[in-house]
Amino acid sequence: MPNTHHHKSHRIIKSFEADSLRKRPFVIKIADFLTSRFGTVSFLLFNFLLYGSWICLNSGKVPWFYPIDPFPYSFLNSFVSLEALGLTITVLISQNRANQMGRLRQELQLQVNLYSEKETTKILQLVNRLAKEKGLKIEDEEITEMLKEIDTSYIERKLQDQLDKAQELHPLGGGNSKNT
Numbered sequence: 001m002p003n004t005h006h007h008k009s010h011r012i013i014k015s016f017e018a019d020s021l022r023k024r025p026f027v028i029k030i031a032d033f034l035t036s037r038f039g040t041v042s043f044l045l046f047n048f049l050l051y052g053s054w055i056c057l058n059s060g061k062v063p064w065f066y067p068i069d070p071f072p073y074s075f076l077n078s079f080v081s082l083e084a085l086g087l088t089i090t091v092l093i094s095q096n097r098a099n100q101m102g103r104l105r106q107e108l109q110l111q112v113n114l115y116s117e118k119e120t121t122k123i124l125q126l127v128n129r130l131a132k133e134k135g136l137k138i139e140d141e142e143i144t145e146m147l148k149e150i151d152t153s154y155i156e157r158k159l160q161d162q163l164d165k166a167q168e169l170h171p172l173g174g175g176n177s178k179n180t
Contacts, residue, residue, distance in 0.1 A: 016108060020101055031093035038087055051076065117150055 024032070037043060054076050058067040069075040124147055131138055 016105070017101070020104065024097065028093060028097050031090050032097065034090045035094040038090065051080070114150075114152065121147065121149060 054069070055073065056062065057065045058069045058071075058073060058076075060067050060070065124143065128138065128143070128147060
């Protein structure tokens with residue numbers, strides 16, 4: 001039976017990201033696809049080639065081409081601005097999704113750590129009981145403390161107090177921690 005438990009845990013962790021990627025809305029899938037293409041050397045070189053050609057052709061130095069966007073290249077500036085806007089929004093969409101995945105991973109890791117802590121405490125309690133049954137007396141304050149269950153709500157309150165104090169000291173440094 002224990003193997004089943006570990007097998008399920010491994011399967012949950014293994015499928016977490018694949019499941020999340022599969023459940024992305026269509027718009028997010030497009031943004032991720034575009035971000036993966038825009039963040040390449042090929043795209044950079046394409047832009048250099050495109051803009052360099054545009055400037056060269058519209059500079060008036062190519063005899064067979066009549067400039068349609070002479071210096072100061074107003075159409076080019078507009079196009080570059082729109083491209084920058086599109087790229088920025090696309091990257092921000094992908095980053096927001098990546099941040100959400102990171103938060104989910106952190107929550108999953110916290111839950112796994114809490115579960116591991118409970119397992120470890122249970123093992124220590126069993127070892128302590130076996131030691132008592134064998135007549136061994138363990139006088140170690142650290143082990144006695146470790147035998148207690150962790151009060152996660154106490155830790156959460158302490159962390160929130162620290163965040164609130166930091167917010168009072170630096171009100172502009174990171175938003176309202178009470179809403180987090």
